[in-house]
Amino acid sequence: MSALFNSGIAPRQRFHRPTDDPVWLKALLVVMAFGFIAVLLLLPLLLVFREAFAGGFLALWTAITEPDSLAAVRLSLMAAAIAVPLNTVFGIAAAWSIAKFDFPGKTFLVTLIDLPFSVSPVVSGLIYVLVFGMQGWFGPQLADHNIHILFALPGIVLATMFVTFPFVARELIPLMMDQGRDEEEAAATLGASGLSTFLRVTLPNIKWGLLYGVLLCNARALGEFGAVSVVSGHIRGVTNTMPLHIELLYNNYDYVGAFAVAALLAMLGLITLALKSLLEWRYADELAAMHRH
Amino acid sequence: MSLTVDSVSKKFRRFAALNGASFVAPQGGFISLLGPSGSGKTTLLRILGGLEFADSGSVRFADLNWLDMPARTRNAGFVFQQYALFRHMTVAENIAFGLRVRPRHNRPSGSEIR
Numbered sequence: 143m144s145a146l147f148n149s150g151i152a153p154r155q156r157f158h159r160p161t162d163d164p165v166w167l168k169a170l171l172v173v174m175a176f177g178f179i180a181v182l183l184l185l186p187l188l189l190v191f192r193e194a195f196a197g198g199f200l201a202l203w204t205a206i207t208e209p210d211s212l213a214a215v216r217l218s219l220m221a222a223a224i225a226v227p228l229n230t231v232f233g234i235a236a237a238w239s240i241a242k243f244d245f246p247g248k249t250f251l252v253t254l255i256d257l258p259f260s261v262s263p264v265v266s267g268l269i270y271v272l273v274f275g276m277q278g279w280f281g282p283q284l285a286d287h288n289i290h291i292l293f294a295l296p297g298i299v300l301a302t303m304f305v306t307f308p309f310v311a312r313e314l315i316p317l318m319m320d321q322g323r324d325e326e327e328a329a330a331t332l333g334a335s336g337l338s339t340f341l342r343v344t345l346p347n348i349k350w351g352l353l354y355g356v357l358l359c360n361a362r363a364l365g366e367f368g369a370v371s372v373v374s375g376h377i378r379g380v381t382n383t384m385p386l387h388i389e390l391l392y393n394n395y396d397y398v399g400a401f402a403v404a405a406l407l408a409m410l411g412l413i414t415l416a417l418k419s420l421l422e423w424r425y426a427d428e429l430a431a432m433h434r435h
Numbered sequence: 436m437s438l439t440v441d442s443v444s445k446k447f448r449r450f451a452a453l454n455g456a457s458f459v460a461p462q463g464g465f466i467s468l469l470g471p472s473g474s475g476k477t478t479l480l481r482i483l484g485g486l487e488f489a490d491s492g493s494v495r496f497a498d499l500n501w502l503d504m505p506a507r508t509r510n511a512g513f514v515f516q517q518y519a520l521f522r523h524m525t526v527a528e529n530i531a532f533g534l535r536v537r538p539r540h541n542r543p544s545g546s547e548i549r
Contacts, residue, residue, distance in 0.1 A: 324519035327486045330506040331513040334536035342536065346523040 187408060194405035197398045205402035210379040214387035214403065220295065221370075221383060222363040225302040230356055233310025238344070240311075241318030242326065255311050258304055266304045267372025270297060293375030298383065301369035306359045313355030314348055321347055354421050361414040365407065436462040436497040438483075443492030445478055452478040455492070477516065484513045 194202055205211060236255060240248060258266065274291040275281045284291060291297045325347070329339040345352075367385040374381040382390060384407045391400035438460040445453040453475045460466045468476045481487035483494065485506025494501040501509065521529050531548045 324515060324517065325521055327484075327506075328513070328515060328519035328521070329532070329536070330486065331484050331509075331511060332533035332536060333507045333510065334532075335507060338536050342532070343521055 190401055190404050190408055193397065193401035196401070201398050202402045202405070205396075205399040206406055208399070210382070211387060211399065211403050213379040214382045214384045215406065217295070217298070217382065218364055218384040218407075221298045221302050222360055224299045225306060225363050226356060226360050229303055229307055229359055230310050230352070232307065233314060233355065233359075234348075234352070236311040237314035237318050240315055241321075242323055252315070255308050255315075258307050263301075263305050263366065263368030264372055267301050267369035270300055270304075270369075270373050292373055293377065293381055295381075297373035298370050298381065301373045302363050302366050305366050305369050306362045309359035309362060310352065310355035313351050313358070317348055317351040318344075350421060350424065354418065357414050357418050357421065361411055361418075364410055364414075437464075438501075439493075439495045440479070440483075441493045441495070443479065443482060443489045443494065445475075445482065445487065445489050453482075453489070457492075480513075484511055485509050486513075 206215075236251070239245070240252060271292060272278050273280060274284060274297065276285065281292075291300070325343050326339055329343045334342065365385060366383075367389075370383055371386055371389075374383065374386060376382060376386060376390065378387075378390065384403060388400050388403050388407065391397075391403065440456060440458050440460075442455040442457050443453055444451070444455055456475065456479055458466070468479065470476055478487060482489050483501070485504070489502055521532060524532070527549075534543055534548050537543075
């Protein structure tokens with residue numbers, strides 16, 4: 143206090159924010175973060191692309207357009223095209239019921255949604271074998287009716303859905319809880335029906351979070367290895383998805399082919415990442431606008 | 436066209452928010468509900484607006500069994516404590532919302548709403 147009143151004589155002290163760390167510490171942390179990412183994430187990615195182009199562009203092209211590789215690409219895209227929209231619908235339904243209603247067992251449901259994150263994908267694949275396999279619960283009956291789930295597209299889709307289920311729901315639950323029920327209630331008193339409340343009020347409020355969740359879900363669906371590996375049966379050109387096909391090529395010493403398909407898969411991931419960053423940037427803007435009042 | 440609230444009760448788990456609330460509001464009347472916070476004013480209003488359900492009691496408005504009607508058919512004006520604006524809409528869209536969501540047969544045309 144006295145220093146304040148006697149000022150003019152005392153030298154001005156530099157103000158320190160309590161959160162202001164020394165420069166060397168900041169630099170160290172930033173360098174560490176970048177170094178870590180460069181060595182563990184960026185370097186392998188660059189190597190994949192370098193190896194893919196090692197035999198020249200023509201070799202890369204031949205490897206990708208080879209029928210079995212094309213079949214793998216087609217299967218992966220197909221599995222994602224089925225699994226992602228279904229998970230989007232289920233994710234919205236789960237998030238909606240958790241955020242907007244109170245019911246017994248709600249916390250349990252939230253825990254269940256996280257299950258695929260905590261259980262190893264291989265285990266979840268095995269669960270489907272246990273349920274639909276020939277030695278499983280429904281296997282013989284399904285075989286009698288000529289319905290193929292394991293070692294076919296349905297099994298691959300199921301396994302992919304199991305692993306990617308949390309992405310949309312996890313993204314939406316905090317967002318919808320934060321937004322509360324006020325706007326839906328206001329819409330109801332103004333005479334809006336349930337559907338029109340959802341389409342005009344709820345959906346526009348969650349659209350960026352939803353898109354973000356869908357993109358993450360899609361990236362994971364394309365890249366899923368463990369669970370799909372158990373249920374697919376690894377039939378070359380028929381039930382091999384891109385990740386499985388890459389492993390097969392690699393184990394057959396077809397390095398050019400393996401890295402070519404790997405580069406393509408990485409490319410799809412990078413496109414998703416770019417879209418995600420774009421949305422994040424966009425989404426942050428809108429979220430800030432939403433919280434402003 | 437009077438509003439009759441007859442022994443409306445509402446419990447949240449074991450807490451009784453309303454315990455037999457009754458009053459009659461005549462047509463054109465102006466009613467104030469007074470009470471300390473937690474005395475059930477909001478709960479009663481939310482029941483009248485259709486956002487909450489009474490455990491027992493009845494509400495009659497112009498010979499209609501008010502509590503049997505869903506919120507959206509009551510056509511009751513409701514001003515929220517924390518203003519519930521639709522944050523993704525403009526001011527004009529917020530105001531027009533009540534008209535836009537009407538069933539087609541008594542919805543004004545788009546240009547009329549504007």
